[in-house]
Amino acid sequence: MVRVTLPYHLRTLARVGGEVQLEVAGSVTPRAILEALETAYPMLKGTIREHVTLQRRPFLRFFACGEDLSLESPETPLPESVALGNEPFMIIGAISGG
Amino acid sequence: MSRVRVLVGTHKGAFILSSDGKRKQWKVDGPYFAGWEIYHMKGSPVDPNRIYASQTSGWFGQIIQRSNDGGATWEQPGTGPGEPTTTPDGMPKAESNKFVYDTDSRTGKPLTTHQWYDGTQHPWEFKRVWHLEPSLTDPDMVFAGVEDAALFSTTDGGKNWHELAGLRGHGTGPQWMPGAGGLGLHTILLDRKNPGRMYGAISSAGVFRSDDTGVSWRPVSKGLRSPYIPDPNAEIGHCIHRIAMHPSRPDVLYMQKHWDVMRSDNGGESWHEVSGNLPSDFGFVVDVHAHEPETVYVIPIKSDSEHYPPEGKLRVYRSKTGGNEWEPLTNGLPQQDCYVNVLREAMAVDSLDKCGVYFGTTGGQVYASADAGDTWAPIVRDLPAVFSVEVQVF
Numbered sequence: 001m002v003r004v005t006l007p008y009h010l011r012t013l014a015r016v017g018g019e020v021q022l023e024v025a026g027s028v029t030p031r032a033i034l035e036a037l038e039t040a041y042p043m044l045k046g047t048i049r050e051h052v053t054l055q056r057r058p059f060l061r062f063f064a065c066g067e068d069l070s071l072e073s074p075e076t077p078l079p080e081s082v083a084l085g086n087e088p089f090m091i092i093g094a095i096s097g098g
Numbered sequence: 099m100s101r102v103r104v105l106v107g108t109h110k111g112a113f114i115l116s117s118d119g120k121r122k123q124w125k126v127d128g129p130y131f132a133g134w135e136i137y138h139m140k141g142s143p144v145d146p147n148r149i150y151a152s153q154t155s156g157w158f159g160q161i162i163q164r165s166n167d168g169g170a171t172w173e174q175p176g177t178g179p180g181e182p183t184t185t186p187d188g189m190p191k192a193e194s195n196k197f198v199y200d201t202d203s204r205t206g207k208p209l210t211t212h213q214w215y216d217g218t219q220h221p222w223e224f225k226r227v228w229h230l231e232p233s234l235t236d237p238d239m240v241f242a243g244v245e246d247a248a249l250f251s252t253t254d255g256g257k258n259w260h261e262l263a264g265l266r267g268h269g270t271g272p273q274w275m276p277g278a279g280g281l282g283l284h285t286i287l288l289d290r291k292n293p294g295r296m297y298g299a300i301s302s303a304g305v306f307r308s309d310d311t312g313v314s315w316r317p318v319s320k321g322l323r324s325p326y327i328p329d330p331n332a333e334i335g336h337c338i339h340r341i342a343m344h345p346s347r348p349d350v351l352y353m354q355k356h357w358d359v360m361r362s363d364n365g366g367e368s369w370h371e372v373s374g375n376l377p378s379d380f381g382f383v384v385d386v387h388a389h390e391p392e393t394v395y396v397i398p399i400k401s402d403s404e405h406y407p408p409e410g411k412l413r414v415y416r417s418k419t420g421g422n423e424w425e426p427l428t429n430g431l432p433q434q435d436c437y438v439n440v441l442r443e444a445m446a447v448d449s450l451d452k453c454g455v456y457f458g459t460t461g462g463q464v465y466a467s468a469d470a471g472d473t474w475a476p477i478v479r480d481l482p483a484v485f486s487v488e489v490q491v492f
Binding site: 007 | 174
């Protein structure tokens with residue numbers, strides 16, 4: 001099971017607490033995780049990536065194993081520790097304000 | 099006894115204020131959708147327990163919420179949790195927050211760009227839903243005014259939204275340019291007496307009318323004059339802030355333009371100014387008394403850059419003559435050191451006798467008058483900045 005951490009507002013929308021766990025078929029990539037996430041929680045469609053372009057929303061970032069993976073190709077396989085569920089795939093909302 | 103529900107959208111969530119028909123004691127529920135911008139909430143005229151809300155965020159985009167129990171509980175009216183997102187034959191199922199401009203080669207292909215601030219053409223980009231207008235007859239049908247300006251509708255209670263591309267596509271769309279607040283379709287008025295007739299107003303493109311339930315549109319701007327645009331009498335480019343009508347007399351329209359309070363007596367075919375003795379003819383809101391079609395309310399605001407009440411006095415102005423002659427209503431409103439704004443969606447009237455009038459401020463106050471504006475009292479004083487106010491009587 002892949003573990004995914006959502007920002008607070010998306011946890012509220014999806015009505016989940018803490019992490020969510022997903023079965024991801026095939027290679028574990030950001031795109032595969034997001035598709036599994038949106039299938040399990042359809043209310044999140046459009047909130048992490050644009051409906052049509054599937055581009056990541058500008059104020060969201062993807063992290064795993066202490067690395068910012070936001071600018072990697074969504075097809076890039078994630079580290080084995082994410083695929084095995086030892087480390088979460090983290091979707092982070094930018095702290096933007098000041 | 100009747101009950102009253104005031105639906106308040108704010109910068110950081112939604113609130114529902116409820117009272118009996120006396121409108122003296124209020125219960126405050128919320129925040130709903132805490133931390134999100136709630137641009138607008140509105141209930142179905144035929145089912146007051148069916149309420150729609152536009153929930154939006156610069157981080158997470160647009161969400162549509164729906165309540166079937168008067169706001170006690172809410173749901174996103176698309177595919178439910180755990181349900182497949184495709185039909186058995188592989189087609190995408192409902193996505194309640196999906197607003198995609200029409201790019202069909204027959205209806206949408208020419209609608210690719212509008213004018214940008216520097217005069218160049220700029221792609222249409224969906225940002226948010228500004229206004230939700232439920233059908234007068236069908237609780238599952240709703241019109242949505244969005245930024246960048248376009249009209250969408252749903253016929254399945256908000257599960258799916260489709261653009262009515264005739265508004266953007268009637269011919270003037272490429273000339274539309276955003277105002278300071280964006281290029282938003284913020285006002286949608288439905289005519290109860292003339293089925294199919296509706297109005298839309300866009301900052302800063304103008305006012306438009308449809309006579310076929312939103313399929314085709316044309317500008318109705320004769321008489322509008324805006325000295326701050328290249329051609330002051332142009333068909334397109336007027337910064338309309340709000341339009342209001344009385345249900346019993348829908349051919350009479352009142353408009354708060356960027357500058358000027360205007361009136362039309364013929365369904366927008368022509369307009370004339372009725373600013374009269376107002377201390378400022380700038381403002382955002384305008385509304386009409388529920389039982390007196392010639393009684394109109396505005397809240398003058400000082401502009402261009404200040405956007406607070408003249409002299410620091412929060413005054414509602416009422417005309418009982420359909421404009422031109424205005425009286426200040428001040429009883430219960432702050433008359434010194436008041437520097438809030440009242441945004442375009444933030445005034446509403448109820449249908450009780452006497453007519454209740456409500457407005458919300460950027461300072462978080464929601465004021466109510468249970469006597470048509472003669473006296474005022476705050477229902478709440480310290481909400482987040484108020485974006486929108488709607489009222490239900492049931």
